Amino acid sequence: MKTSVDLHTYLQEQRERVEDALRNVFPEDWPIPGRLREAMDYSLLAGGKRLRPILALAAAEAVSGREETSAKALAFACAVEMIHTYSLIHDDLPAMDNDDYRRGRPTNHKVFGDAMAILAGDGLLTHAFHVASRASEAGVPAERVLAVVRELSRFAGLPGMVGGQVSDMLGEQGITSLEQLEHIHLHKTSDLISFSLRSGGHAAEADDRQLEALGRFGRNVGLAFQIQDDILDLTGSADKLGKPVKSDERQQKVTYPYLLGLEESRRRVSELTREAADALLQAGLAKPDRLLEIADYLLNRDH
Numbered sequence: 001m002k003t004s005v006d007l008h009t010y011l012q013e014q015r016e017r018v019e020d021a022l023r024n025v026f027p028e029d030w031p032i033p034g035r036l037r038e039a040m041d042y043s044l045l046a047g048g049k050r051l052r053p054i055l056a057l058a059a060a061e062a063v064s065g066r067e068e069t070s071a072k073a074l075a076f077a078c079a080v081e082m083i084h085t086y087s088l089i090h091d092d093l094p095a096m097d098n099d100d101y102r103r104g105r106p107t108n109h110k111v112f113g114d115a116m117a118i119l120a121g122d123g124l125l126t127h128a129f130h131v132a133s134r135a136s137e138a139g140v141p142a143e144r145v146l147a148v149v150r151e152l153s154r155f156a157g158l159p160g161m162v163g164g165q166v167s168d169m170l171g172e173q174g175i176t177s178l179e180q181l182e183h184i185h186l187h188k189t190s191d192l193i194s195f196s197l198r199s200g201g202h203a204a205e206a207d208d209r210q211l212e213a214l215g216r217f218g219r220n221v222g223l224a225f226q227i228q229d230d231i232l233d234l235t236g237s238a239d240k241l242g243k244p245v246k247s248d249e250r251q252q253k254v255t256y257p258y259l260l261g262l263e264e265s266r267r268r269v270s271e272l273t274r275e276a277a278d279a280l281l282q283a284g285l286a287k288p289d290r291l292l293e294i295a296d297y298l299l300n301r302d303h
Contacts, residue, residue: 001162004203007293007294007297010303011054011297014054014057014058015050015175017074018050018053018054018074018078018081019045019047019050021077021078022078022081022082023045025131026040027129035116036116036119037054038112039076039108039111039116039120039131040120040123040124042111042112043088043120044081044124046103046105047103050086051193051298052080052084052192052193053196054077054294055076055196055197055221055291056076056080056196056197056199056200056203057070057073057077057200057201058203058290058291058294059073059196059197059198059199059200059201059204059291060072060153060200060203060204061204062087062200062204062285062286062287062288063201063204063210063214063286064204064287065286065287066286069189069203069204070200070203072135072138072139072140072203073199073200073204074138075131075132075134075137075138075140075141076132076135076148076199076202076203077196077199077200078131079128079129079131080128080192080195080196081197082125082131083125083128083156083161083192084123084192085124086121086123086125086128086290087161087192089108089117089120089124090117092116092117093114093118094109094114096169108120112229114130123240124149128152129153132145132152133145133149133200135203138203140202141205141251144203144205147202148198148202151198151199152199155191155192155194155195156191156192159187159191160191160195161186161192161262164183164184164185164186165188167183168188170255171184177259178259179201181254181255181256181259185216185222185223185227186198188266189223189225189226190219190226191222192222193219193221193222194215194222196218197214197215197291198211209283210284213252213279213280213282213283214280217279217291217295220272220276221272222275224268224269224272224273224276224295224298225298226256227269228301229258230265231256231262231265231266243259245302273299274297276295
């Protein structure tokens with residue numbers, strides 16, 4: 001089944017759609033301190049690929065075969081982008097990765113100070129659950145909304161992204177095997193991507209087999225995405241990446257190219273992308289084409 005518009009157009013349209021929605025996630029009648037609102041918006045509206053929310057929207061379309069179904073997933077898409085943004089704000093802090101630039105601009109704490117950056121991240125994390133709960137207003141059944149909130153707590157939380165970040169922090173300079181590195185990135189990166197796809201599946205009322213396949217697709221795409229990031233840190237340009245290159249090397253981080261070499265890392269990206277496609281094609285989705293296109297795009301990206 002052919003998709004209605006080319007991938008570049010689709011990604012641009014969905015990115016704009018997500019960003020329009022993100023501009024309205026904070027209720028106007030809430031007494032949010034102005035400086036906090038400014039700090040949250042600074043990072044939340046800074047652009048970027050919007051990969052996770054777009055995957056949520058595309059997953060809803062894939063399950064139903066209808067583009068209009070993605071409207072039901074928009075609240076989940078915004079919630080996952082808020083979670084992702086909070087994690088970036090906190091990752092960039094001096095106590096974590098101590099980065100000066102993100103998406104081509106000074107990091108949040110460089111502009112607003114460490115304390116406000118921490119609180120901006122806290123605000124985005126907390127408000128994401130409020131936003132997700134509002135999916136019922138778009139027609140998502142209450143039991144599906146509850147399932148998504150429960151899954152968001154897990155995939156973004158202790159056994160998921162936060163747990164992966166802790167493993168990364170504790171394992172710095174002590175990682176000696178590929179298994180250790182994959183454990184970190186499966187939780188630090190893949191879990192939130194898997195959640196994005198499953199949330200879109202829930203919005204379209206996917207069955208258990210489809211949800212499992214979407215999660216497996218996300219696991220593999222997330223890992224491939226991280227390996228590609230490691231490759232680009234060595235081979236990309238600062239202008240395209242929006243941040244300094246070879247920062248992993250300078251910080252002596254253990255990466256996939258460090259353990260495997262560049263060519264084997266590239267082969268692993270191709271293998272994971274192929275396995276992700278196989279999972280989708282066996283799931284009985286009405287229209288998996290767009291998700292397959294996105295996976296291929298991520299394999300060949302240069303930023």
